[in-house]
Amino acid sequence: xxxxxxxxxxxxxxxxxxxxxxxxxxxxxxxxxxxxxxxxxxxxxxxxxxxxxxxxxxxxxxxxxxxxxxxxxxxxxxxxxxxxxxxxxxxxxxxxxxxxxxxxxxxxxxxxxxxxxxxxxxxxxxxxxxxxxxxxxxxxxxxxxxxxxxxxxxxxxxxxxxxxxxxxxxxxxxxxxxxxxxxxxxxxxxxxxxxxxxxxxxxxxxxxxxxxxxxxxxxxxxxxxxxxxxxxxxxxxxxxxxxxxxxx
Amino acid sequence: xxxxxxxxxxxxxxxxxxxxxxxxxxxxxxxxxxxxxxxxxxxxxxxxxxxxxxxxxxxxxxx
Numbered sequence: 001x002x003x004x005x006x007x008x009x010x011x012x013x014x015x016x017x018x019x020x021x022x023x024x025x026x027x028x029x030x031x032x033x034x035x036x037x038x039x040x041x042x043x044x045x046x047x048x049x050x051x052x053x054x055x056x057x058x059x060x061x062x063x064x065x066x067x068x069x070x071x072x073x074x075x076x077x078x079x080x081x082x083x084x085x086x087x088x089x090x091x092x093x094x095x096x097x098x099x100x101x102x103x104x105x106x107x108x109x110x111x112x113x114x115x116x117x118x119x120x121x122x123x124x125x126x127x128x129x130x131x132x133x134x135x136x137x138x139x140x141x142x143x144x145x146x147x148x149x150x151x152x153x154x155x156x157x158x159x160x161x162x163x164x165x166x167x168x169x170x171x172x173x174x175x176x177x178x179x180x181x182x183x184x185x186x187x188x189x190x191x192x193x194x195x196x197x198x199x200x201x202x203x204x205x206x207x208x209x210x211x212x213x214x215x216x217x218x219x220x221x222x223x224x225x226x227x228x229x230x231x232x233x234x235x236x237x238x239x240x241x242x243x244x245x246x247x248x
Numbered sequence: 249x250x251x252x253x254x255x256x257x258x259x260x261x262x263x264x265x266x267x268x269x270x271x272x273x274x275x276x277x278x279x280x281x282x283x284x285x286x287x288x289x290x291x292x293x294x295x296x297x298x299x300x301x302x303x304x305x306x307x308x309x310x311x
Contacts, residue, residue: 147273147281189283191269 002027002053002103005077007127009164011233019120026109027051033100040094046084048104052076055100056176059092060184070185072134073097073158073177077165079127085110098176126233133231142187145226150186151196152225155206155213160229164238171215178211200224265289 003023007013015023030053033039039057040046052074059072059080071092074080084090085107114121134157141153158175162168183193200206205221207214215221222228259277266273272289274282284292 142279144279145281146276146278148275149278150281186281188281189271191271192273192281192283195266195268195273 002030003051005053005165006051006079007123008077008166009235009238010126010130011235013123013126015120015123019117019123022113022117022120023105026105026113027103028106028109029104031102031104033096033102035096035099038093038095039102040081040084040090042092043089046081046088046090047107049082049085049107049110050080050094051103051105052078052080053101053103056097057094057100057102058097058181059090059094061092068184069187070181071138072131073185075158075161075165076167078131079105079124082124083128083131097181130233133233137231141225147186147188147192147196148199149225150188151182151193152200152205152221153227154182154185154225155200155208155215156218156222156225156227157229157232159213159215159218160227160232160234164234171218173213174211175208175213176211179208182208 001020001024003015003020006023007015028048033055035055039050042061054076057074057078057080058070059074060068060070062068080102081090081094110124113124137153137157141150145153159168159171159173162173163170167173179193179197180190182197183190186193186196188196197206197208200208200221203220203224205215205217205224207216261277263274263276263280266275270286272284272286274280274284274289
C-alpha cells in the first residue's frame with residue numbers, strides 16, 4: 001500500500017484499517033519523479049498535496065544571490081506539503097533530492113476526510129505538527145551548534161526518522177544526498193562540510209561515503225549533536241536502537 | 249577596570265579557526281560556522297582584535 005509508511009512508528013497515531021483504506025482511496029495518482037526536480041514553486045496555486053512514498057525530497061529557500069538553504073528534508077512516509085491544503089500556496093520551493101515516487105492527494109479528497117473522519121483528520125494534523133517540531137529542532141541546530149554539531153544532529157535525526165519506516169537498521173542507512181546537500185542543510189559551505197565529515201570519521205563517530213551513512217557510535221554522535229529524539233514522537237515500542245540515539 | 253555585567257549567552261570560550269582548501273574555517277563559539285577567504289578572515293581578525301581591545305578598556309558610565 002502507498003500509505004504504509006505514513007506515521008509509521010509514531011506515538012498514538014497508527015492508522016486503523018478503515019482510515020488507511022480511506023487515505024489510499026484519496027490518492028488520485030502515483031508518479032515517479034527524477035532527482036533534482038522542483039515540483040512546487042513558492043507562490044504556485046495548489047490543489048493537491050504530495051505523500052512521499054520512496055526517495056528523499058526537500059523544501060528550500062534561495063537567498064538574493066541564489067544560494068540555497070534547505071529548510072526541511074522529507075523522508076518516505078512524509079506528507080511533504082500537507083500544509084498546502086489550508087494554505088493553498090507555499091512560501092518555499094519543494095524539490096526531489098533523489099529519484100522519488102509520490103502519491104498525489106487532491107485537496108477535494110482531503111475535504112471529504114475533513115468532513116467525515118475527525119480522527120483521521122487529527123492524525124493528518126499530527127503529521128503537520130511533527131513537521132513543525134522538526135523545524136524547531138532545525139532552528140536550534142542552526143542557532144546553537146557549531147559545524148560538527150549541526151552535521152551530527154542532522155545525521156542522528158535522519159537515522160531516528162528512517163528507523164520507524166524500515167530504512168535504517170539503527171545505525172546504517174542510504175541517504176542518497178551529497179556532501180553539498182549536507183552543507184545546505186547545515187548552513188555551512190561545502191568545504192566546511194567536507195572537513196566536518198572527515199572529523200566525524202576520524203573521531204570514530206560516523207562515516208559518510210557515497211551517500212551511505214554508517215554511524216559507528218550512535219550515542220556519541222547524538223551527544224556531539226545535542227540530539228534528543230523526543231520531538232520526533234517515536235513510539236516507545238520501536239526497536240531499542242532508536243532509543244540509543246538519546247543524548248546523555 | 250570593572251567587568252561588564254554578565255549577559256546570558258555571551259561566549260567565554262574562543263572559536264577555533266583552521267585553514268582548509270585555501271579558505272579559513274571558523275568553528276564556534278556555539279552557533280558559529282563560517283567559511284571565509286583569507287582576506288575576509290584577516291580583516292575580520294583585525295576587527296575582532298580592535299573590538300576586544302576596546303571591550304577590555306570598557307568602563308561603566310557614571311550616572
